[in-house]
Amino acid sequence: MIEFEENHRPLILVTNDDGYDAGGLSVLREIATEFGNVVVVAPDEARSGMSNAITVKLPLFVKQLSHKKGLFVFKTNGTPVDCVKLALNTLLPRKPDLVLSGINHGSNSSSSVHYSGTLGAAREGVLNQINAIGFSLLDYDPNADFSATRPYVRQIIHHVLQHGLPEDTFLNVNMPKGKQLKGIKICRQAKGKWGEEFLEREDPRKQKYYWLTGTFQNLEPQATDTDEYALAQGFVSVVPCHLDITNHSAIEHLKAHFIPTKSKLENE
Template identity: 50%
Template sequence: MTDKKKPLILVTNDDGITAKGIRTLVDIASSLGEVVVVAPDKPQSAMGHAITINDTLYIKEFKMHDYDHKEYTTSGTPVDCVKMASHEILDRKPDLCISGINHGSNSAINVIYSGTMSAAMEAGIEGIPAIGFSLCDYAVDADFEPARPYIKNIIQQVLKHGMAKGVVFNVNIPKATNEEIKGIKVCRQANAYWVEEFDKRTNPYGKDYYWLTGKFVNDDHGEDTDEWALENNYISLVPVQYDLTAHHYLQELNTWEFED
């Protein structure tokens, strides 16, 4: 049973339950409410909004330290974790879902591919305020400490003010020291993208295989974007939505002469 006197915070990620990023996030969240962790039992990066429909799903209680809150692993994707938490594990709706802290950026177009952000999106779809946190450092031993007070502040603000329906927050943190981080900047998603290539190789048995490679290109020079904020040592906060309708295009489409 959960304590209804405290806000219930669901914590998840895509790097797996033992990742350093989620351990930092759990520690921060534990000072603000009752925490329940439901995370993948193995890394699930770049899974996007994938769900498990052609395989079985398993839940296992997880114990790594002596702590009071409950933790669980699932055999599924980050989105599966949120679904299983909501429908099988928790006895009430969480007041907040936080996902991360991801090892690596989820700014600009990366939000589309991100398992971290897809978990947050799934929570939003289920009516749960949600935030995805990412640090622009892919290292296993990345330093999350400089971001700690900012993460705590963002969580506190959401618990205090709530969140607009259909919106979740995508928060990216620059790789920087305490002294270098300038603060939090509310931004839009930059129009930046990957120019991709496949590195074709041949294994010892003569069979071809491929590695996805590429370079990140930012053609958006606006100073109101997440990429600009990160390059200038700000933490970027982008409100994103799961409604993918191109609302600005509807009026023009309604002038087309579609056949009945």
């Protein structure tokens, strides 16, 4: 069982989907230790695009990589959500005060929220009634420069630790690439989609295989209240995401026009 010398400090769980040795994770881990005791549980290799995937057909292994005052680091062969589940159920001495995921190398704005392993881990935190934040930088370079993002990561972590978040809500934070960021904008998720393309190849045995690629399409480029607009203008975008994906406005419509009542079914 993990034990900390200063148990009065907040307990923070840190994970990601780029792997335990990713630069963004190192930065987030370092900042998190300023606020509390930190346990890092991260995948042993990059597992991007995993969303909320869990491992059910293979055993999971956990290896402790390091331990120093206020910080434990582990890696596992699981997905980002596996990392959170393992931490909550087998590693942590108590329920953490905050789950942090990232800092992802690459954008998770707009519709990418549905595919992202970074945000899958944050969502898993909220599913367990723990405040959670997913951080991403719009730079896929393994050696990306995170220096300009540090003050904003600190500010957002501090706010959530002090004030919490609304029920069933996690934050999707995306940060532009560059040295000069203009500030933070609280905004909504842009409507967008990935224009996907499968590149066809042939292996040495003459068997066809396919490699997924594509480009992102912003479906409302004129909107000025979205994460895509904020990022294009040089702002850090903060989107509050909710667990409940019910379209509440459609319930009455479906009741009235689509789903037959019991009496109608009986008459047929």
